[in-house]
Amino acid sequence: xxxISFLRQNAIVQVPAALVTFGLMWxxxxxxxxxPLTGPVPVGAxxxxxxxxxxxxxxxxxxxxGLLASLLMPFVNHAFTGMPALPMTVLLSLELVVFxxxxxxxxxxxxxxxxxxxAFIVAKVISAILLVFxxxxxxxxxxxxxxxxxxxxxxxxxxxGLHLALLRLSRE
Numbered sequence: 001x002x003x004i005s006f007l008r009q010n011a012i013v014q015v016p017a018a019l020v021t022f023g024l025m026w027x028x029x030x031x032x033x034x035x036p037l038t039g040p041v042p043v044g045a046x047x048x049x050x051x052x053x054x055x056x057x058x059x060x061x062x063x064x065x066g067l068l069a070s071l072l073m074p075f076v077n078h079a080f081t082g083m084p085a086l087p088m089t090v091l092l093s094l095e096l097v098v099f100x101x102x103x104x105x106x107x108x109x110x111x112x113x114x115x116x117x118x119a120f121i122v123a124k125v126i127s128a129i130l131l132v133f134x135x136x137x138x139x140x141x142x143x144x145x146x147x148x149x150x151x152x153x154x155x156x157x158x159x160x161g162l163h164l165a166l167l168r169l170s171r172e
Contacts, residue, residue, distance in 0.1 A: 017061040018068065024053035025073040030081065041151045048120070048155025050074070052162060054096055055116050058103035059166040066103070070096035087136035091127050098123035111170075114163035117156040124148045 028049035035043045044050070050073070057066030074092040078084060084092055102119030124145050131141035139147070149156075 014062050014065060017057070018065045021053045021057040021061065021065050021069040022073060022076070024056070025050055025069050026077060026080075028052055029077060029083075033081075033083065045148070045151050046154050047158060048152050050077075050092070050096065051099060051116075051120060051155065051159060054100045055103060055159060055162055056166070058100055058107060059163075059170065063100075063104050066100045067097060070100045091130070091136055094130065095120075095123040095127050098126045112167065114160055114167055116159040116163040120152070120156060120159060121149060 029044050032044050032047050032049045033042065037043065053073075054066045054070050057069060071093055074084065074089045074096065078086060078089040099116075099119045099122075102122050103116060106113065106115040106119060128141040128145035131137065131144060137144050
């Protein structure tokens with residue numbers, strides 16, 4: 001029977017895995033941002049679609065796939081769509097790398113716990129600390145942190161659900 005561990009361990013699979021991860025990190029935010037605004041907060045900031053693919057990559061593929069995609073895709077998205085703005089691109093890239101590292105630690109030390117929402121919050125805390133020293137958003141770091149978590153609550157629920165599904169799949 002086909003197992004998820006095959007995808008992680010087979011070197012030949014990693015290039016297509018990276019392409020899938022890169023594709024999802026480009027397509028999901030693009031599709032979400034097509035949805036018309038229904039308030040002052042962009043839909044992407046609520047649903048957090050760029051975080052779904054690193055979660056899938058961390059759980060299914062080799063760790064380098066998710067980390068590389070997390071580092072590069074915000075810049076690729078900026079180059080092709082102009083979004084996010086360049087200062088936010090740097091911050092988002094950092095957050096995605098911290099998120100991916102958090103998921104890798106989750107997989108290694110607490111593989112039965114769906115900690116993707118916690119990894120997201122830790123990534124936002126790290127970026128808020130960075131914002132104390134380098135102001136790239138026009139808000140205080142702590143307002144940025146609080147509003148990111150509050151606005152992203154629906155996305156945190158989605159990340160939790162995806163993580164639960166991945167845990168269930170990895171047990172089978």
